[in-house]
Amino acid sequence: MEHLTLGPFTRAAGTVRLPGSKSISNRVLLLAALSEGETRVRDLLDSDDTRVMLGALKTLGVAWRKDGDDHLVTGVSGKFPVKAAELFMGNAGTAIRPLTAALALQGGDYRLSGVPRMHERPIGDLVDGLRQVGARIHYLGNEGYPPLHLQPSQIRIDGPIRVRGDVSSQFLTALLMALPLADAPGGRIEIEVVGELISKPYIEITLNLLGRFGIEVKRDGWSRFVLPARARYRSPGEIFVEGDASSASYFLAAGAIGGGPVRVEGVGLASIQGDVQFADALNRMGANVMAGANWIEVRGVDRDDGRLTGIALDCNHIPDAAMTLAVAALFADGPTTLTNIGSWRVKETDRIDAMAAELRKLGADIEAGQDYLRIAPPAQWRTPADGIDTYDDHRMAMCFSLATFGPLPIRINDPRCVAKTFPDYFDVFGQVVR
Numbered sequence: 293m294e295h296l297t298l299g300p301f302t303r304a305a306g307t308v309r310l311p312g313s314k315s316i317s318n319r320v321l322l323l324a325a326l327s328e329g330e331t332r333v334r335d336l337l338d339s340d341d342t343r344v345m346l347g348a349l350k351t352l353g354v355a356w357r358k359d360g361d362d363h364l365v366t367g368v369s370g371k372f373p374v375k376a377a378e379l380f381m382g383n384a385g386t387a388i389r390p391l392t393a394a395l396a397l398q399g400g401d402y403r404l405s406g407v408p409r410m411h412e413r414p415i416g417d418l419v420d421g422l423r424q425v426g427a428r429i430h431y432l433g434n435e436g437y438p439p440l441h442l443q444p445s446q447i448r449i450d451g452p453i454r455v456r457g458d459v460s461s462q463f464l465t466a467l468l469m470a471l472p473l474a475d476a477p478g479g480r481i482e483i484e485v486v487g488e489l490i491s492k493p494y495i496e497i498t499l500n501l502l503g504r505f506g507i508e509v510k511r512d513g514w515s516r517f518v519l520p521a522r523a524r525y526r527s528p529g530e531i532f533v534e535g536d537a538s539s540a541s542y543f544l545a546a547g548a549i550g551g552g553p554v555r556v557e558g559v560g561l562a563s564i565q566g567d568v569q570f571a572d573a574l575n576r577m578g579a580n581v582m583a584g585a586n587w588i589e590v591r592g593v594d595r596d597d598g599r600l601t602g603i604a605l606d607c608n609h610i611p612d613a614a615m616t617l618a619v620a621a622l623f624a625d626g627p628t629t630l631t632n633i634g635s636w637r638v639k640e641t642d643r644i645d646a647m648a649a650e651l652r653k654l655g656a657d658i659e660a661g662q663d664y665l666r667i668a669p670p671a672q673w674r675t676p677a678d679g680i681d682t683y684d685d686h687r688m689a690m691c692f693s694l695a696t697f698g699p700l701p702i703r704i705n706d707p708r709c710v711a712k713t714f715p716d717y718f719d720v721f722g723q724v725v726r
Contacts, residue, residue: 295679296707296718299696304550306724308543310535310558312337313565314713315497317533318345318386323505325354327367329527336363336533340712341384348379348391367527370473375400383407383640389418389462393470395442396427405439413638418463421455449476457489460635465498472507472523481519489514490635491611493566500564504528535559537567539714541616542690544571546724547590548579549623549697554724555589570613576603602626607633615687618647619694621667622656634663641683650680654695679703686712693721
């Protein structure tokens with residue numbers, strides 16, 4: 293299917309059971325693989341990115357199997373049986389970055405590559421951190437980017453490890469997940485974050501999951517983390533993957549724009565994902581929000597024209613879900629300004645430039661900077677004859693499904709790219725719109 297034409301829609305209502313979180317799924321798979329014992333993983337996301345991780349783990353000698361809807365992963369107690377491998381990681385940042393850190397400690401010979409866009413996504417800050425402890429990692433293409441060649445090395449930790457925090461939180465996540473397996477004098481390892489740490493809620497996810505696998509991390513604010521050395525990951529036996537809070541944002545926004553009520557199940561007040569705070573942003577825009585431990589429900593605004601209110605928001609805490617706000621802003625009274633979104637530029641595509649280009653096609657007045665986006669809703673809606681381009685980026689496709697609540701039908705190009713995290717997204721979206 294090369295394109296999909298949708299809308300115009302005027303109403304959204306219904307209940308959606310969310311697929312598992314990509315961020316949690318790939319973290320859990322790697323931690324389960326490195327653990328002692330067998331882990332039953334429930335509600336694992338079935339998508340391109342998790343298949344990449346599962347395939348890489350199998351290549352490295354990790355045994356896993358399906359048991360109904362569950363995945364049973366037999367841990368390798370910190371040591372991958374296979375010491376030489378070539379791994380294709382697609383465009384899965386949540387797979388290649390932590391796996392690179394884990395493999396750097398294995399004493400093996402590994403090559404990691406991905407799709408062309410992956411070779412444009414930075415990994416240099418993580419490599420620099422690993423080189424500080426003696427890891428031998430070479431770039432096979434451009435300096436600072438995959439593909440990578442990891443060679444056997446002697447890991448030595450004799451001081452704090454420094455890593456930048458202002459490009460991607462996944463670099464810190466990778467070190468937090470891998471370094472407890474290393475040795476260090478005094479039995480402790482320190483990581484120092486240089487600069488402001490972005491996407492802090494994703495680090496909270498990492499710390500929470502490390503705790504479930506028996507690793508306690510102490511931290512001094514967001515600038516210093518202390519890990520145990522020579523640690524052993526212990527399987528919790530069974531672990532549930534929460535619904536994906538980023539994916540929830542599209543349906544919650546549909547409820548706000550299309551009247552609702554739209555309820556998502558699988559995330560709520562008990563969630564460990566920062567993107568649940570997206571609901572607070574909708575509330576600030578005038579939508580009616582209710583939530584329980586495992587659900588969130590949104591209804592439209594209490595004003596005659598049904599329009600949201602434009603806001604200014606620092607989006608450091610919801611970097612992925614903030615993309616949804618950019619399209620929801622088309623239905624606001626007044627402009628919306630999203631700041632602290634510089635990490636968008638190193639995602640599956642340069643999301644600031646891509647979002648600006650496609651919003652302009654619909655008639656919006658856009659101002660884009662290095663780390664911000666200002667969206668003024670269209671004075672007159674347009675429907676581009678060549679459709680909305682999605683840049684092989686799942687979130688671009690899902691975000692722009694919301695534009696179909698405008699007065700004109702919208703053609704979305706390459707809708708299949710949603711397979712990265714939500715393969716049946718458009719089927720589910722079709723069940724709640726009218």
